[in-house]
Amino acid sequence: MSTAAVTAELRASRPWVLTMSILALCFLALWCLFALAVWFVPNNFPKNPIGLRYLFLGFFAQLTLFVGLAIFPFVLLFRYALALFALKDADDASLARAIDLNVRFWRQCSWLMWGAVWLLAYLILGGLLVGAFSGKL
Amino acid sequence: MESPVAVDPILTRLAASRSHLKVCGRIAVVGLVCWLLFLVAVALQCHERVGQGVLTPYAAVLVWALFGVPVLLHIWPILALRRAARAMADFAATPSDDSAAAALRTQRVYWKAAALCHLILIVWVVADMILLAVLSLQRRG
Numbered sequence: 001m002s003t004a005a006v007t008a009e010l011r012a013s014r015p016w017v018l019t020m021s022i023l024a025l026c027f028l029a030l031w032c033l034f035a036l037a038v039w040f041v042p043n044n045f046p047k048n049p050i051g052l053r054y055l056f057l058g059f060f061a062q063l064t065l066f067v068g069l070a071i072f073p074f075v076l077l078f079r080y081a082l083a084l085f086a087l088k089d090a091d092d093a094s095l096a097r098a099i100d101l102n103v104r105f106w107r108q109c110s111w112l113m114w115g116a117v118w119l120l121a122y123l124i125l126g127g128l129l130v131g132a133f134s135g136k137l
Numbered sequence: 138m139e140s141p142v143a144v145d146p147i148l149t150r151l152a153a154s155r156s157h158l159k160v161c162g163r164i165a166v167v168g169l170v171c172w173l174l175f176l177v178a179v180a181l182q183c184h185e186r187v188g189q190g191v192l193t194p195y196a197a198v199l200v201w202a203l204f205g206v207p208v209l210l211h212i213w214p215i216l217a218l219r220r221a222a223r224a225m226a227d228f229a230a231t232p233s234d235d236s237a238a239a240a241l242r243t244q245r246v247y248w249k250a251a252a253l254c255h256l257i258l259i260v261w262v263v264a265d266m267i268l269l270a271v272l273s274l275q276r277r278g
Contacts, residue, residue: 003145003147003148005234005235005237005238006148006234006237006238006241008238009238009241009242009245010241012245013241013244013245013248013249016245016248016249016251016252017248019252019256020248020251020252020255023252023255023256023259027255092147095147096147096150099147099148099150099151100150102151102154102244103150103151103153103154103157106154106157106158106161107153107154107157109157109161110156110157110158110160110161110164113160113161113164113165114160114164116164116168117164117167120167120168120171
């Protein structure tokens with residue numbers, strides 16, 4: 001199987017992958033600022049009912065952890081972009097490196113997505129529980 | 138499903154991302170549906186605030202669009218991601234030079250959609266917030 005067509009496709013995706021990786025890292029930095037504001041500006045969490053306060057605290061603690069873990073696939077995406085720029089014609093080593101980084105990025109991304117599913121489930125179930133116990137539902 | 142039997146061992150490694158792409162695409166659709174429900178809730182809240190006289194209709198549209206435009210913009214890369222996952226599944230099922238190139242071509246379309254979506258999103262959010270600030274200042278002064 002010839003790898004020339006694959007190398008050409010990977011080369012063509014270089015600007016978009018690099019743009020997206022830089023944007024992802026910038027969004028992450030912005031999110032860190034937001035998380036700092038949430039944790040350090042007083043009175044951000046509801047005080048009453050008490051269950052809602054703990055739901056919020058738990059949610060933001062997990063959200064901060066989730067965003068912290070997102071650093072791993074985002075850094076991998078940046079490394080993938082750099083690997084695409086290092087691609088050479090008929091060079092199996094550079095192609096293998098780019099493909100490995102691609103696969104590793106998608107693997108870590110899918111793990112992160114499961115984390116997002118957990119956060120969503122936590123928010124919905126927690127909201128329903130707090131609503132039920134506080135008599136609002 | 139057939140196991141990958143690509144001739145080139147380097148390209149065979151690409152098929153390992155098949156299930157991960159599928160998971161990412163499916164969860165992204167679930168997330169999108171949740172955000173669309175959130176948009177409905179925001180629209181109802183905005184409608185209520187307009188009725189109470191707290192927001193002008195123009196400001197309400199801008200508040201809705203602050204969330205609405207980014208969420209709707211995400212439909213584009215999510216559809217591209219689903220297509221990329223399907224193309225990767227095709228490559229894993231019938232490995233060939235063409236299907237490998239096609240899988241990476243659809244991934245390129247995804248990266249392009251994702252990058253443009255987020256660039257437009259940043260411009261939109263900044264523009265929308267400036268418009269809202271101007272409206273707020275006009276109302277006060």
